[in-house]
Each structure stands twice: as C-alpha cells, then as structure tokens.
Amino acid sequence: MTEHPIENIKWRDVNELTSSEYNPNHVAVSEMNLLAQSLLEDGWTQPIVTRENGKIVDGHHRFMVAQEYPEELQRDGCVPCVVIENPTEADDRISTIRHNRASGAHLVEGMADNVRYLIQDANMTNEEIATRVGMEEEEIKRLSRAVDLPEMHSDDQFERAWKPQDEQ
Amino acid sequence: MVYSKRDLDKTVVEATEERFHRLYDDFDRVVVSFSGGKDSTVALNMAIRVAKERDELPVEVIHYDEEIVPYDTVEYVNRVRQRSEVDMRWLCWPMKFTNGVNIKRPKWIAWNPEKRDKWTREKPEWAEQSPPQEWTADKHTQSNHILFTPEGGSIALVLGTRANESLARYRSVASSLVDNWISTDPKASFVKRVKPIYDWAYSDIWAATDKFDWDYNPTYDKLTLAGVADSNQRVSQPFNDTSLRGLWQYRKLYPELWDDMITRLPGSNTALRYNDTRLYGKNMGLLGGDKDDYKEAIKNALSDFTPEEQREIQAKIQQQINKHYEKTSEEIKVDAKHPETKVSWQMLLKIAVQGDRRNSVTANI
Numbered sequence: 001m002t003e004h005p006i007e008n009i010k011w012r013d014v015n016e017l018t019s020s021e022y023n024p025n026h027v028a029v030s031e032m033n034l035l036a037q038s039l040l041e042d043g044w045t046q047p048i049v050t051r052e053n054g055k056i057v058d059g060h061h062r063f064m065v066a067q068e069y070p071e072e073l074q075r076d077g078c079v080p081c082v083v084i085e086n087p088t089e090a091d092d093r094i095s096t097i098r099h100n101r102a103s104g105a106h107l108v109e110g111m112a113d114n115v116r117y118l119i120q121d122a123n124m125t126n127e128e129i130a131t132r133v134g135m136e137e138e139e140i141k142r143l144s145r146a147v148d149l150p151e152m153h154s155d156d157q158f159e160r161a162w163k164p165q166d167e168q
Numbered sequence: 169m170v171y172s173k174r175d176l177d178k179t180v181v182e183a184t185e186e187r188f189h190r191l192y193d194d195f196d197r198v199v200v201s202f203s204g205g206k207d208s209t210v211a212l213n214m215a216i217r218v219a220k221e222r223d224e225l226p227v228e229v230i231h232y233d234e235e236i237v238p239y240d241t242v243e244y245v246n247r248v249r250q251r252s253e254v255d256m257r258w259l260c261w262p263m264k265f266t267n268g269v270n271i272k273r274p275k276w277i278a279w280n281p282e283k284r285d286k287w288t289r290e291k292p293e294w295a296e297q298s299p300p301q302e303w304t305a306d307k308h309t310q311s312n313h314i315l316f317t318p319e320g321g322s323i324a325l326v327l328g329t330r331a332n333e334s335l336a337r338y339r340s341v342a343s344s345l346v347d348n349w350i351s352t353d354p355k356a357s358f359v360k361r362v363k364p365i366y367d368w369a370y371s372d373i374w375a376a377t378d379k380f381d382w383d384y385n386p387t388y389d390k391l392t393l394a395g396v397a398d399s400n401q402r403v404s405q406p407f408n409d410t411s412l413r414g415l416w417q418y419r420k421l422y423p424e425l426w427d428d429m430i431t432r433l434p435g436s437n438t439a440l441r442y443n444d445t446r447l448y449g450k451n452m453g454l455l456g457g458d459k460d461d462y463k464e465a466i467k468n469a470l471s472d473f474t475p476e477e478q479r480e481i482q483a484k485i486q487q488q489i490n491k492h493y494e495k496t497s498e499e500i501k502v503d504a505k506h507p508e509t510k511v512s513w514q515m516l517l518k519i520a521v522q523g524d525r526r527n528s529v530t531a532n533i
Contacts, residue, residue, distance in 0.1 A: 108420050108421055109390065142393065148389060149377070150374050150375075150378030150382075153371050153374035158179035158180055158375060159368070159372050160179060161367050162174055162175055163174055164173065164342045164345055165171055165172060165173065166171060166345060
C-alpha cells in the first residue's frame with residue numbers, strides 16, 4: 001500500500017454518514033458510556049472509517065457518541081473520517097468484521113496490576129477508577145485484592161467426617 | 169440405593185488419617201494418583217503425614233501428564249516430584265480425550281506421536297516417555313492393570329474424589345454401607361480404587377492447606393482472582409463438551425499456552441467465541457418450548473447435513489430414544505435429563521446440531 005487512508009483525514013458532515021446495517025458488533029450501555037468518556041477525555045484519536053458515499057465501515061459507535069455531544073465532538077457539524085474504497089459490499093463487510101475482531105482480550109493478572117497501580121501508586125479512589133476506567137466497584141474489588149486461598153480459609157473449622165447410613 | 173450421612177463424631181482430617189492407617193495396614197502398596205489439582209494435593213499430603221508417622225516414606229505417586237497443561241501446574245507437580253517424601257512416576261504417554269471443539273475430530277490424543285511438531289510442550293526429561301506395548305491411548309484412567317503388575321502385591325490406588333463435587337460423585341461413595349470409599353478396579357482385581365477424602369468440603373481443602381502449610385497449585389488463586397466460582401475451579405483440560413465454557417480461562421490466564429492450543433486443536437478459537445450459543449447446542453432460543461418445538465428444531469438442524477449424515481444422526485437419536493424407553497416408561501422431558509437414561513429433548517437436539525460425533529472420526533489429532 002503506497003498511501004494509507006489515515007494520511008488524508010477529512011472532516012465530514014454528520015448528515016453525510018450512514019450506519020451499515022450488517023455490523024454484528026454490539027456495544028453494551030456501560031461500554032458506550034466508557035466510549036463517550038474516552039472521547040470526551042482524550043478527544044478524537046482515531047477517525048471514523050467510511051466509504052466515499054458516507055457508509056460507515058468502522059466507528060459506528062464513535063459516530064453515535066459524536067451525535068450525542070455535538071458541542072464537544074463535532075466541528076461545524078463535522079466529524080473526522082478516512083475513506084476506504086472497497087470494490088464490493090462483500091469487501092465492506094469483511095473490513096467491518098476485521099476492524100471489530102482484531103482486538104485482544106485483557107489478561108486478568110495484567111489488569112490486576114494496573115488496578116493496584118492506580119490505587120496504591122497513583123492514590124486514586126475506587127470511585128474515580130470506576131468512572132474513568134469504566135469498571136464496576138465489584139471488578140475493582142476483585143482485581144485489587146491479593147488472592148491467597150489457604151489464607152482466606154485460615155479461620156475455617158474442619159467439617160465433621162461422615163459415612164453412609166441406612167435411613168431409619 | 170443411595171444412603172444419607174451419619175456423623176462420625178470426628179473431623180475429616182482425623183477420619184482421613186485413620187483411613188490411611190487402614191490402607192497401609194491392609195495393602196502391600198499405597199499409590200496416590202496425583203493430577204496437581206487441589207483435591208489430589210490433599211490426598212497426597214494426608215498420605216505423607218501418615219506414612220511419615222509409620223516410617224513408610226516415600227509415598228508412591230503416579231501423575232498422568234495431559235500435555236495441554238498450564239505452566240503453573242507443570243511447575244507445581246515438578247516441585248512435588250522433587251520432594252524427598254515422594255516417589256513419582258510422571259507419565260507422558262499417549263492419552264485420548266474428548267475434543268468438543270472440532271466437529272470432524274471428536275477425539276484428540278495428548279502426546280500423539282504423529283503430531284510431535286504440534287505438541288504444546290516438550291515431554292519433561294524426567295517423564296516416562298513411552299508406554300508399555302499393551303498400552304492404548306483409550307481410557308487411560310481404566311488402564312491400571314497395565315500400569316501395575318500383580319507381582320507387587322495388592323495396591324490401594326488413592327483418588328482425590330469428593331462427594332461434594334457432584335451428585336454422581338456423591339453416589340459413588342454413598343451407595344454402600346460397608347467400606348463405601350473402597351471399590352475394586354474393573355480391570356485389575358489386585359487394585360482397589362480408594363477415596364479417603366470423599367467427605368471433605370471445599371473449605372476443608374483450603375483450611376488444611378493453610379493449617380499444615382502445604383504447597384499448592386497457584387492456578388486456583390488465579391481462577392479466584394478471575395472470578396471463577398469455587399465449584400468451577402478445575403485444572404483439568406477443557407475440551408469436553410461440558411467444559412468448553414472454561415476455555416476463556418486459558419485465553420486470559422495462560423495466553424502463551426492458548427496460542428499453542430489454537431494450533432494444536434483447531435476450532436478452539438471458534439469454541440471460545442461461541443461455546444454458549446446455538447452453534448454448540450446451547451441457548452437454542454427454545455426456552456419454554458415444548459416437545460414439538462424441539463422436534464421442529466431437530467428437523468431444522470438436520471437439514472444442515474448431507475442425506476447420508478442425516479440418516480446416521482437420525483439413527484443415533486432414535487437409538488437414544490429406544491434406550492430410554494427400554495429402561496423406563498417415563499416420558500422424555502424437554503430440558504431435565506432423566507436421572508437414569510440422561511436423555512432429554514435438549515440433549516437429542518444437541519446431537520442433531522453437533523452431528524454424530526462418535527462416527528465422524530477421521531485422523532486423530
């Protein structure tokens with residue numbers, strides 16, 4: 001590829017853009033809130049991917065957030081886009097799926113390290129982490145504790161032994 | 169007949185010590201089957217406590233290495249192997265397991281000699297590399313007659329089975345009034361399979377590990393951190409149809425192993441993504457449906473197969489139905505498996521979705 005789409009970011013009118021009905025990616029409410037938070041705190045860091053005709057290939061949910069926050073996220077009614085020109089709808093669908101799926105899973109221990117850093121080294125409260133990272137209180141609690149199963153059961157009394165008996 | 173419980177007026181630790189004394193009194197050899205899991209950890213350490221008291225150390229241990237094993241477990245088992253109280257046979261022999269992630273290959277063979285380039289690990293140098301000639305990869309857990317010879321005398325093979333784990337396991341230790349925790353190996357009369365920690369609760373396992381300061385497999389701490397409920401914390405490999413839901417644990421806790429698993433057992437990634445959906449016979453959208461809904465769904469599912477496959481699958485479903493009505497006159501229920509025949513309409517639908525896995529064997533992987 002000699003020229004990358006990112007080299008030519010265009011601010012396009014939100015009214016020119018349409019969503020693609022085939023996108024299987026579902027973003028839950030809590031993740032939408034986090035996406036909004038991310039856009040509002042960091043600003044636009046990556047453009048919406050569109051066809052020349054305005055159909056969105058990737059970034060559908062960022063587009064939805066931008067519609068909700070015109071003041072903060074639109075410039076003269078426009079949002080940042082790049083254009084890819086796929087020959088067929090099949091290629092469009094493939095591009096959409098690839099954009100969605102080429103992402104990793106977060107490793108539990110790595111995430112636990114990050115949460116512990118925010119609490120211990122950066123002195124953040126659970127509430128602040130909850131809002132800014134988009135975690136439930138439950139997730140923060142679980143991730144921040146050091147798990148030592150024997151220690152957790154150190155006060156348990158041993159159960160009584162039993163054997164089978166005939167019901168009288 | 170499954171019996172109720174009688175309190176023995178002592179703790180599980182005291183009772184288990186007595187049971188091990190009895191084993192050392194009555195048998196020529198006591199051998200612990202050790203997986204690296206929490207339950208066999210308790211069984212082994214209780215054996216060591218009693219053997220030490222009787223001056224009968226070291227404790228004989230066998231460990232079946234199932235190839236797809238996280239490094240935490242491998243390292244823990246190796247620490248146990250190096251203990252002076254332990255005399256371990258570490259077996260890296262071909263073993264056949266259910267493979268729920270690949271429709272064409274319903275079984276996979278750990279340490280399959282033909283798939284050497286795909287193994288997820290090398291065999292440890294201290295492991296027994298090749299099995300005796302009479303060894304087949306099938307049903308390795310029922311091959312004790314190959315592992316041992318009668319010349320060594322009578323053997324108590326110690327298993328870490330606990331009644332609390334499932335109804336089936338409760339039945340296995342509560343259907344006899346005398347020596348309920350001892351049974352004869354079906355293939356080798358000189359081997360008794362014994363379950364001396366059958367009455368331990370989950371909390372007992374960890375309370376004892378804490379109290380006696382035993383080493384243990386850190387996988388359990390990680391599973392707890394990851395939010396896995398006590399009863400779902402398993403270290404055994406996750407490719408059974410019923411254990412596929414645990415695949416994400418490998419993806420998230422042992423990513424390097426996961427990368428190798430995808431290559432070793434193609435289909436793992438698909439199962440990770442969809443194991444709780446209709447592609448794997450789950451959540452078919454028939455919640456509250458009746459028998460006719462299921463019949464309709466079976467018909468639909470069958471239409472995905474070739475006519476020849478359809479006949480095979482139909483035959484298998486019919487066979488399950490016949491088997492059910494041979495044993496009982498009770499009607500097949502929609503989602504509750506019959507306690508004896510295990511048949512339900514949901515289960516029959518699953519066969520229709522997955523195909524006749526048993527007969528679809530091509531090359532093993």
